[in-house]
Amino acid sequence: MSALKIKRGASSHSAYDLRDPHAELNETHTLAVLVDNEAGVLARVIGLFSGRGYNIESLTVAEVDHQGHRSRITIVTRGTPSVIEQIKAQLGRLVPVHDVHDLTVEGPAVERELALFKVVGTGEKRIEALRLAEIFRANVVDSTLQSFVFEITGTPDKIDAFADLMRPLGLTDVARTGVAALSRGA
Amino acid sequence: MSRQMTGAKMVVQALKDQGVEVVFGYPGGAVLPIYDELFQQNDIRHILVRHEQGAVHMAEGYARSTGKPGVVLVTSGPGATNAVTGLTDALMDSIPIVVLSGQVPTFMIGTDGFQEADTVGITRPCTKHNWLVKDTDRLAETIHQAFHVATKGRPGPVLIDIPKDVQFASGTYVPPKAARTDHYQPRVKGDIEAITRLVELMETAERPIFYTGGGVINSGPAASQLLRELVDATGFPITSTLMGLGAYPASGKHWLGMLGMHGLYEANMAMHDCDLMINLGARFDDRITGRIADFSPHSKKAHVDIDPSSINKVIHVDIPIVGDVGHVIEDILKVWKARGRKVNHEGLARWWAQIEEWKKVNCLSYKPSDKIIKPQYALQRLEALTKDRDRYITTEVGQHQMWAAQFLGFEAPNRWMTSGGLGTMGYGLPASIGVQIAHPEALVINVAGEASWLMNMQEMGTAVQFRAPVKQFILNNERLGMVRQWQQLLHGERYSQSWSEALPDFVKLAEAFGCGGAKVDNPADLDDAIRMMIDYDGPFILDVLVEKHENCFPMIPSGKPHNEMLLGDASTEGAIQAGGAVLV
The missing domain is CATH 3.40.50.1220 (TPP-binding domain)
Structure with missing residues (x-):
């Protein structure tokens, strides 16, 4: 008998509690990260998320200030409130990161995503797809006798809803940009 | 005043301007121009290591014992990948280290060239920040920024990857004061x-x-x-x-x-x-x-x-x-x-x-013996015989490390160098050399276990070459002591792979390296052996044969709170009799 009262020959014992005790408390946040547009900065941010086991639901990045070499990375992530705080602190200490904004808590914000949908079909289905596209204010950016490519802009929810409607009407390909977001007001 | 010079010369100039006195490194194809510049000057001392991991641990020992950043120079590919463990160790323990690595020429990057590795990619998660310098005009400023980032805020390791053509090309040298560091200014005053x-x-x-x-x-x-x-x-x-x-x-x-x-x-x-x-x-x-x-x-x-x-x-x-x-x-x-x-x-x-x-619980008490050296006793004697000196202690990782922390007393900061966060076996010997290089006259002792010590034992060659009189105090239980302890307590006394067979004769090993060595197994001879180690003029290996099945207590078992500690005499003896016979 050992000091821990584990019987000789008993199975091994993990040193750590491996369950996530807060799985049900997860919330979704949209973060805007302003960074120096230098080599490897995106890899640094993504590596931070994968290395520390954080989620990325959507990610967009592009240079927003050519003169100042600044890029804006918009990340939609999920986690408990304390994990979200930790993500912001970890991002904040990366050397090329200038600012981290949590648009979900810093007051109202607008979020938009652009998507392209290819719908292939003829007859009634084709007409129905075009009619629904008008309702969603999607533009036709390419058409053949058998297909449309729709361009749609909106919140991720709106784009999800449009995708659900297009699926039975011959949806073959989707390209989404991920979320771009800005706070409202001055 | 700006000056034109080659990238290689710039590296040496930037190090001098940063006040660097010592570089720990190992040459190779992609850093030959920098080594050529080092050869032609006398301000910066180069310590030739035997393995790049050793170089980073030496730099860590240097940094921890002086408060100054440690500097490492390695070649591309394997030189850089060998430095990864040290970088991770320094990141976990917040130690300021600047690693300069050579890289294949810029026009060969991405071609799987000889000794090419994606060094900035590999070291991105194990540095505070890293840079690949593709333009000689950016090199000096990047080096100055690297020193700034390594030492400001929470200190940590940084790496600068320098392609060979950037070392050969000429560019404009920028002194430290002209380098832009305004962006990274962590807050020091509390609210x-x-x-x-x-x-x-x-x-x-x-x-x-x-x-x-x-x-x-x-x-x-x-x-x-x-x-x-x-x-x-x-x-x-x-x-x-x-x-x-x-x-x-x-x-x-x-x-x-x-x-x-x-x-x-x-x-x-x-x-x-x-x-x-x-x-x-x-x-x-x-x-x-x-x-x-x-x-x-x-x-x-x-x-x-x-x-x-x-x-x-x-x-x-x-x-x-x-x-x-x-x-x-x-x-x-x-x-x-x-x-x-x-x-x-x-x-x-x-x-x-x-x-x-x-x-009054006297939690560090242990059962003394006059026949066999208890590891705790060995450390008590080491403490008694060295505490009046301004000594520096490094350790490897395991039971001996915890006993050293328990039984040695530290009166001043920067005297205790140990791998805490990463728990790197093989840290202590090179770290002790780094400390000794920084403090040539001081008594520097590496408290080691035999298994950890073997992981970087090649660095004894470095100690001998550079006359660093480091004292290697090896508590030899012929076991991976901490692993064995966990197997005893947590894995049903199944001692899987946790003993050392075919250990070298450490005294002959010392002789082979050209340093002093001795073995002691009798508690009565211990004090004399320790004195011999301290008084020896040069590096010394003391092989202290200790009790093989001693457990380190107190111990908070994983997943238990502080008030459910295991104390000294917890039923270890029965456990040893039941499962340990085959090992003895």
């Missing part, structure tokens, strides 16, 4: 309102405790001085993590000893029962907290840390203070004195009475 709220709690607390960490050491000697003043003025008990030993003197009357998994009973009990915990530069590591849900359940907690991401990472605290520990302690003292130096004297007296009760 004075939060500090005032902390002082208010300190005035009424009945069971306060200071819990200090490596941040106090990193903040510099002034922080240790201020900490001593604060502790002595308030009369609060103080404990420290492995990384923070020496910030408050072990002989100080408020010292409780180290806390944590193998910390002292009184320190852990005080952490569990306190009503005010003041964390100064520590990070609630899992070796400290035990089971999170039961960690110090009745206390208000304040946390001072220069890294905002350390705060509320593991333990939710009531008073977060982002700032440099030295600056914050200074402000705590100012506010506390201005408000009339109040403490709860009655509460404190009761608290100390309780702590004295806990001390």
Whole structure:
């Protein structure tokens, strides 16, 4: 008998509690990260998320200030409130990161995503797809006798809803940009 | 004044301008131009290591014992990948290191060239920041920025990858003052309102405790001085993590000893029962907290840390203070004195009475022997025979490391170099050489286990070549002691792969390396052996054959709270008889 009262020959014992005790408390946040547009900065941010086991639901990045070499990375992530705080602190200490904004808590914000949908079909289905596209204010950016490519802009929810409607009407390909977001007001 | 020079010359010039005196490194194809420049100057000393991992650990020992950044020079490919363990070690323990690595020429990057590796990609997660310099005109400024990033805020390792054509090409040299570093300026002053709220709690607390960490050491000697003043003025008990030993003197009357998994009973009990915990530069590591849900359940907690991401990472605290520990302690003292130096004297007296009760448990006691050297006894004798000297101690990782932390007393900061966060076996021998290079006249001892020591034993060659008289104090139990202890306690006494067969004869090994060596297995001969080791003029390996099945106690088993510690005599003997016969 050992000091821990584990019987000789008993199975091994993990040193750590491996369950996530807060799985049900997860919330979704949209973060805007302003960074120096230098080599490897995106890899640094993504590596931070994968290395520390954080989620990325959507990610967009592009240079927003050519003169100042600044890029804006918009990340939609999920986690408990304390994990979200930790993500912001970890991002904040990366050397090329200038600012981290949590648009979900810093007051109202607008979020938009652009998507392209290819719908292939003829007859009634084709007409129905075009009619629904008008309702969603999607533009036709390419058409053949058998297909449309729709361009749609909106919140991720709106784009999800449009995708659900297009699926039975011959949806073959989707390209989404991920979320771009800005706070409202001055 | 700007000057034109080659990239290789720029590297040497930038190092000189940064005040670098020593570089630990190993040459190779992609850094030959820099080695050529090193050859043609005398200001910077180069220590030729035997393996690049050793170079980084030496730089860590140098940095931890001086407070200055350690500098490493390695070649591309394997040179850089061999440095990865050291970089990760330095990142975990917040040690300022600047690694310069060679790279294949820019036009060959991405072609799988000879000795090419994606060094910035590989080292991105194990450095505080890294750079690939593709333009000689950017090289000098990048090196200056690298020193700035490595040393400011929470210190850490950085790496600069320099392609060979960038070393050959000419460019404009920029001196340190002209380099842009304004973007990275971490906050050092703490929020004075939060500090005032902390002082208010300190005035009424009945069971306060200071819990200090490596941040106090990193903040510099002034922080240790201020900490001593604060502790002595308030009369609060103080404990420290492995990384923070020496910030408050072990002989100080408020010292409780180290806390944590193998910390002292009184320190852990005080952490569990306190009503005010003041964390100064520590990070609630899992070796400290035990089971999170039961960690110090009745206390208000304040946390001072220069890294905002350390705060509320593991333990939710009531008073977060982002700032440099030295600056914050200074402000705590100012506010506390201005408000009339109040403490709860009655509460404190009761608290100390309780702590004295806990001390009576005598948690470090062990069963002495006059036939076989107990590892604890070996360290007690080492302490007795060296404590009056300004000595520097490094360790490897395992049982001997914990015993060293328990049985050796540290009176000053920067005297204790150990791999805390990463737990890197093979750290101690090269680290001891780095310390010795920085302090040529000092007594530098590496407390080692035989298994850890073998991991980087090639560096004895470095010690001999550079006449670094490091003392290797090997507690040889012919086991991976800590692994064996866990297997005994947690894995049904199945000792899978945890003993060392075919160990070398360490005395003959010492002879082969050209240094001193001796073996001791009788407690009666131990003192003479230690004296021989200390007095020997040069590096020395002392092979101390110790009890093979000693366990390190106290121990908070993983997943248990602080007040469920295992103490010394916990039924280890039965366990050994039942399962250990085949091993002896």
